[in-house]
Amino acid sequence: MSKATSSPVRSIAAHGALILYTIIALFPVVIVVINSFKSRQAIFREPLMPPTASTFDLVGYATVWNQGDFALYFQNSLIVTVASLFFVLLFGAMAAFALSEYRFRGNALMGLYLALGIMIPIRLGTVAILQLMVAGGLVNTLTALVLVYTAQGLPLAIFILSEFMKSVSDDLKNAGRIDGLSEYTIFFRLVLPLVRPAMATVAVFTMIPIWNDLWFPLILAPSEATKTVTLGAQLFLGQYVTNWNAVLAALSLAILPVLILYIAFSRQLIRGITSGAVK
Amino acid sequence: MATAKRPIRWHVGVFLAPAVLVYTAIMILPLFGTLQLSLFKAVNGVQTFVGLDNFRTLFGDPNWSTGFWNALRNNIWFFVIHMLVQNPIGVLLAALLSSPKLRFSAFYRTAIFVPTILSFVIVGFAWKLILSPLWGVAPNLLDLVGLKFLFSPWLGKEGSALIALSLISVWQFVGIPMMLIYAALLSIPDEVIEAAECDGVTGMAQFWKIKLPLILPAIGIISILTFVGNFNAFDLIYTAQGALAGPNFSTDILGTFLYRAFFGFQLQVGDPNMGATIATMMFLIILAGVCIYLFLIQTRLRRYQF
Numbered sequence: 093m094s095k096a097t098s099s100p101v102r103s104i105a106a107h108g109a110l111i112l113y114t115i116i117a118l119f120p121v122v123i124v125v126i127n128s129f130k131s132r133q134a135i136f137r138e139p140l141m142p143p144t145a146s147t148f149d150l151v152g153y154a155t156v157w158n159q160g161d162f163a164l165y166f167q168n169s170l171i172v173t174v175a176s177l178f179f180v181l182l183f184g185a186m187a188a189f190a191l192s193e194y195r196f197r198g199n200a201l202m203g204l205y206l207a208l209g210i211m212i213p214i215r216l217g218t219v220a221i222l223q224l225m226v227a228g229g230l231v232n233t234l235t236a237l238v239l240v241y242t243a244q245g246l247p248l249a250i251f252i253l254s255e256f257m258k259s260v261s262d263d264l265k266n267a268g269r270i271d272g273l274s275e276y277t278i279f280f281r282l283v284l285p286l287v288r289p290a291m292a293t294v295a296v297f298t299m300i301p302i303w304n305d306l307w308f309p310l311i312l313a314p315s316e317a318t319k320t321v322t323l324g325a326q327l328f329l330g331q332y333v334t335n336w337n338a339v340l341a342a343l344s345l346a347i348l349p350v351l352i353l354y355i356a357f358s359r360q361l362i363r364g365i366t367s368g369a370v371k
Numbered sequence: 372m373a374t375a376k377r378p379i380r381w382h383v384g385v386f387l388a389p390a391v392l393v394y395t396a397i398m399i400l401p402l403f404g405t406l407q408l409s410l411f412k413a414v415n416g417v418q419t420f421v422g423l424d425n426f427r428t429l430f431g432d433p434n435w436s437t438g439f440w441n442a443l444r445n446n447i448w449f450f451v452i453h454m455l456v457q458n459p460i461g462v463l464l465a466a467l468l469s470s471p472k473l474r475f476s477a478f479y480r481t482a483i484f485v486p487t488i489l490s491f492v493i494v495g496f497a498w499k500l501i502l503s504p505l506w507g508v509a510p511n512l513l514d515l516v517g518l519k520f521l522f523s524p525w526l527g528k529e530g531s532a533l534i535a536l537s538l539i540s541v542w543q544f545v546g547i548p549m550m551l552i553y554a555a556l557l558s559i560p561d562e563v564i565e566a567a568e569c570d571g572v573t574g575m576a577q578f579w580k581i582k583l584p585l586i587l588p589a590i591g592i593i594s595i596l597t598f599v600g601n602f603n604a605f606d607l608i609y610t611a612q613g614a615l616a617g618p619n620f621s622t623d624i625l626g627t628f629l630y631r632a633f634f635g636f637q638l639q640v641g642d643p644n645m646g647a648t649i650a651t652m653m654f655l656i657i658l659a660g661v662c663i664y665l666f667l668i669q670t671r672l673r674r675y676q677f
């Protein structure tokens with residue numbers, strides 16, 4: 093190691109720059125969360141201060157709890173995200189296995205066809221998707237959202253998973269075949285457990301855009317019974333725009349679940365990105 | 372079973388079918404359906420083929436063309452600001468993070484990536500509050516460093532709203548270039564760096580002459596991801612400025628323009644065919660960008676195999 097790369101001055105400068113940017117990245121989140129626990133006057137008088145015993149106030153959370161049906165929205169988001177994730181992972185892994193395991197006519201073409209969706213966003217088809225859902229009677233159902241998100245998640249999932257499935261040893265699969273296992277058993281019993289880390293990476297990549305999406309809930313399922321958290325928060329914030337306590341509390345409630353999930357899975361996510369899963 | 376002919380392998384079809392069916396039915400067919408709808412028009416409630424009439428309206432009718440060109444211009448600006456701000460910051464952060472023996476690098480990485488996982492609704496509203504002159508967080512902070520005179524309600528001014536929103540979006544997404552470039556920097560083998568150091572190439576010179584050329588493919592990927600993301604953006608503008616993309620359409624981009632054309636706003640009635648026409652234009656723009664990347668840029672970038 094050369095002296096230049098390990099000198100203390102350089103290392104302090106590097107830490108300084110990184111700390112500065114970390115503050116920029118976290119500041120808005122922190123300021124929203126700390127102010128959500130304060131009384132209205134304290135929010136305006138000293139916005140940069142954390143809540144103290146005298147300024148602590150949960151009035152915002154009370155408003156959110158009483159006015160918005162956030163428990164239902166949360167449930168909707170959870171159903172949509174988990175169901176879409178399940179189908180993306182199952183169908184994606186199956187297709188990735190077929191593409192990476194078997195040689196058949198049109199294999200490369202099929203791979204290319206399925207990869208199109210990585211670059212072309214599904215939103216551009218919205219006009220016809222809405223017509224399709226109207227024709228199928230699926231408007232304002234969670235099924236419509238699950239279908240759209242499954243289609244949206246598949247291309248990247250297939251792409252990443254087939255890269256990983258190529259690395260599963262052929263000997264193992266052939267040993268299974270000699271023992272008389274069917275192709276389905278080989279896939280579900282031998283291959284799937286081995287690509288579990290890749291599945292976790294794909295799961296995180298698929299989950300975040302689904303949970304955060306505003307466009308499709310707004311267009312396909314805006315009814316009270318099918319609102320997702322993101323859409324519910326958007327409408328609630330627009331409605332209570334002058335009630336700062338409520339707005340800050342709603343924002344904090346929207347941030348926290350994602351943040352907890354992220355901290356739980358961040359190693360998986362970062363390992364996924366840095367292992368070159370996204371090429 | 373005849374030996375000359377291989378049996379049909381049904382399982383291949385079974386493995387492929389669900390993904391191909393869902394993907395084709397929900398993604399590919401609607402995409403072409405939308406392209407097709409742009410050639411039709413509802414005449415007395417009946418869809419009638421009108422050729423390129425909708426495009427003539429979009430470009431010829433001042434009611435539409437001013438809005439379209441304005442949205443396109445804003446969208447290009449949005450993209451340019453991303454490229455000029457997001458990528459250099461991303462490269463810088465990645466370079467700092469990848470320096471050897473850096474402590475707490477996992478913490479920095481995790482923290483800087485936090486905004487990227489938040490939804491646009493949170494990001495748009497949180498920044499709207501912070502930049503609001505009512506609350507005073509932004510002016511207070513500027514006061515701390517003696518720059519209070521610089522403050523103005525950026526999101527509410529025609530001249531600065533788009534720039535402010537672009538920078539908010541950069542703030543949100545800088546984690547992605549940081550991570551991808553960080554990964555690219557980590558994949559540079561130690562021997563290459565050691566060889567450079569033996570030749571006396573260290574520090575900044577090493578970064579510019581050795582590392583940067585090696586991470587150019589990663590920068591190319593980030594650029595095309597940013598391009599597709601930006602020309603498809605909608606949520607942030609809708610959350611922060613509403614469907615009208617105010618003030619006075621100064622933050623209108625193609626996504627919000629499409630939304631208004633499709634669903635209508637104020638006195639204008641929504642028109643699925645004009646919506647499809649705008650979506651087709653967005654499709655062509657994104658397709659052109661992707662093709663330029665695939666055929667002109669990616670093939671010229673040298674990839675080094677170690």
